[in-house]
Amino acid sequence: MARVRGWVRVLALLGVLAIVLYPLIWVLGSSLKSPTEVTSNLSIWPEEVTWSNYSDGWSYIPGVNFGRFFGNSILISLATVVANAASCLVTAYAFARLRFWGRKGYFALMIATLLLPGHVLIVPQYVLFSEFGWIDTPLPLILPKLLATEAFFIFLMVQFMRGIPRELDDAAKIDGCDPYRTFWHVILPLSRPALITTAIFSFIWTWNDFFTQLVYLPSVPSYTVPVALRLFIDSSGQTSIGPMLAMSVLSLLPVFLFFLGFQRFLVQGINTSGLKG
Amino acid sequence: MALTTASRPALPVPASAPPPARGRRKNYAARRSEGLAGYVFLSPWLIGLMAITAFPMLLSLYLSFTNYDVLSSWEFVEWVGFDNYEKIFTLDPTFWQSVRVTLTFGLIAIPLKLAASLGVALLLNRERRGVGLFRSMFYLPSLLGGSVALALVWVAMFNREGAFNAGLSLFGIEGNNWINDPDWALATLMVLTVWQFGAPMVIFLAGLKQVPTELYEAAQVDGASKRRQFFHITLPMLSPVIFFNLLLETINGFQGFTSAFVISNGTGGPLGATKLYTLHIYDKAFTDFQMGYASALAWIFLGAIGLITIIFFSTGKFWVHYSDGEN
Numbered sequence: 001m002a003r004v005r006g007w008v009r010v011l012a013l014l015g016v017l018a019i020v021l022y023p024l025i026w027v028l029g030s031s032l033k034s035p036t037e038v039t040s041n042l043s044i045w046p047e048e049v050t051w052s053n054y055s056d057g058w059s060y061i062p063g064v065n066f067g068r069f070f071g072n073s074i075l076i077s078l079a080t081v082v083a084n085a086a087s088c089l090v091t092a093y094a095f096a097r098l099r100f101w102g103r104k105g106y107f108a109l110m111i112a113t114l115l116l117p118g119h120v121l122i123v124p125q126y127v128l129f130s131e132f133g134w135i136d137t138p139l140p141l142i143l144p145k146l147l148a149t150e151a152f153f154i155f156l157m158v159q160f161m162r163g164i165p166r167e168l169d170d171a172a173k174i175d176g177c178d179p180y181r182t183f184w185h186v187i188l189p190l191s192r193p194a195l196i197t198t199a200i201f202s203f204i205w206t207w208n209d210f211f212t213q214l215v216y217l218p219s220v221p222s223y224t225v226p227v228a229l230r231l232f233i234d235s236s237g238q239t240s241i242g243p244m245l246a247m248s249v250l251s252l253l254p255v256f257l258f259f260l261g262f263q264r265f266l267v268q269g270i271n272t273s274g275l276k277g
Numbered sequence: 278m279a280l281t282t283a284s285r286p287a288l289p290v291p292a293s294a295p296p297p298a299r300g301r302r303k304n305y306a307a308r309r310s311e312g313l314a315g316y317v318f319l320s321p322w323l324i325g326l327m328a329i330t331a332f333p334m335l336l337s338l339y340l341s342f343t344n345y346d347v348l349s350s351w352e353f354v355e356w357v358g359f360d361n362y363e364k365i366f367t368l369d370p371t372f373w374q375s376v377r378v379t380l381t382f383g384l385i386a387i388p389l390k391l392a393a394s395l396g397v398a399l400l401l402n403r404e405r406r407g408v409g410l411f412r413s414m415f416y417l418p419s420l421l422g423g424s425v426a427l428a429l430v431w432v433a434m435f436n437r438e439g440a441f442n443a444g445l446s447l448f449g450i451e452g453n454n455w456i457n458d459p460d461w462a463l464a465t466l467m468v469l470t471v472w473q474f475g476a477p478m479v480i481f482l483a484g485l486k487q488v489p490t491e492l493y494e495a496a497q498v499d500g501a502s503k504r505r506q507f508f509h510i511t512l513p514m515l516s517p518v519i520f521f522n523l524l525l526e527t528i529n530g531f532q533g534f535t536s537a538f539v540i541s542n543g544t545g546g547p548l549g550a551t552k553l554y555t556l557h558i559y560d561k562a563f564t565d566f567q568m569g570y571a572s573a574l575a576w577i578f579l580g581a582i583g584l585i586t587i588i589f590f591s592t593g594k595f596w597v598h599y600s601d602g603e604n
Contacts, residue, residue: 009400009403009404010404012400013397013400013401013404013411016397016400016415017411017414017415019472020414020415020417020418020472020475021414021417023427023430023431023434023472024417024421026430026434026440027426027430027433030433030440044440087321087322087325090318090321091318091319091321091322093318094314094315094316094318094319094322095319098311098312098314098315098318099308099311099312099315100311100312100313100314100315100316100319101312103315106319106323109326110322110326113326113330115528115582115586116330116579117528117531117532117578117579117582118532119532119534119555119558119559119575119578120334120337120575120576120578120579121329121330121333121334121337122558122562122575123337123340123558123562123568123571123572123575124332124333124334124336124337124340124572125329125333126347126562126563126568127336127340127345127347127568128332128333128336130347144325144329146321147321147322147324147325147328147329148321148322148325149325149329149330154322178310178314179310179311179314179315179318180314180317183318204420208421208423208424208425210424210425210534210535210538210539211534211535211559214538215559215563225425226424226425226426226535227425229425229426229429230425230539230543232429233429233432233539233542241433244429244433245429245430245433247426248425248426248427248429248430249426251424251425251426252421252424252426252427255420255421255424256417256421259413259417259420263413263416266416266420267412267413267416267479
């Protein structure tokens, strides 16, 4: 009886796995089908592998090819990773380790901003950044991150730092370290796992982000990959389905590779902070 | 602090403590420099809080009482009192449509997603082999699902010639153009949301691991059935995690934008069927450039989210069980 139940459970899990993976395998297979096969061949894998969707999709948008969009996306994502990691780390150190006036109140405020919907801030921030003349540049997407605006990562790092034994700080203090040197020589090296988790999530979230990039990058040459992908929908002719799926696959690839390389950090990251993917 | 040193006699701190008077002065100086360092380390965040969060919020509140559009100069900004709010509630059918769509979406998709994630977590919790692999694979859609690419995949899968209809035709069922059908477009969005059950599932799984096995052993000795064990041990012990996931998924769910925007090509169509509230804000702000009006919409949104959070926390004490006795 217990064995039967065990098999049923495994079958159920495999069924869920099939549902989960089907769209991903389907998009990969379809991106390799010829235009006629995309609609006529029901199997997920193409009869004949064709790469033309990739070359067609790459230069689908007249004047600018996807190399440019990938370049823009990579620039913004990498800059965001660095800015987030640095600014959230110093903020987390203050919250986790230092005693100063008003700490509890600030911490509560920081948690409150976690729940603040981005759509509430987008209009006034847009007004502000357009006064600065920053629209159509990557600045509104990168510079705010230097000011530790991603409360999620602060929270994640605070949680992590609370797990670092205080005795290490005390030992450093006895050896004559002030808070700055303690940060540099004790906390920073020990926070590597939290920094890696932050870097991975920052990258993936920025890479996938559509809303802010759509708002701040109105002209085609400054488009990022997600904003450019949307153009495939405008001319929803059947012929563009293949190229559209091919470019979708390319855009998912970096996230997928991060996932393969850093699964452990990703799952740990959600466990320590309840982070969303 | 006194307690920790007392419980750890190995630390030589009390024995080698300097004479009290000098110590206090030194201590005071150290405190002050630590307080200063605290503000130094906090300063980027503090500046950010003022410049990127607090000031824009006040600006947004002010704008919501004006007719501001970003195109004309500040001199033409007029204070219009509660006009925007009044218009929203009385003269804006799209507002009500978007509220309807958002609530329908939230009330169906979020419970389904949580049920799916809890169900799969329970299945996986029983399993011994391959748990890590299953867990990673199930988590994958949470990383990819919110992207534009996946929304495009959904369009391709659920349109008339898509894979979904091809699958249905195997069973002799005639498909539909799901994405373009006002009755079904929102449902395809819900499927996309539920498909991303992996993130809450990972949290549930971690919560299940925390339930002490002694409880189940004791229940078994007392002759409790599996079903009773589930309702009287698993669910109560898991209730803090359920609460956490519910809160998080609700707040995130109401902020969904990308999938609906891409699937409907920015219109929230067909016939407003996928017009989530966030799409309405976007439309007013960045298509019509009615920034004042959009700010009013945003503040109503903030109020609603705040209200939901308060409701969650105030009802939570009736069903969330904390095993350490604190509530």
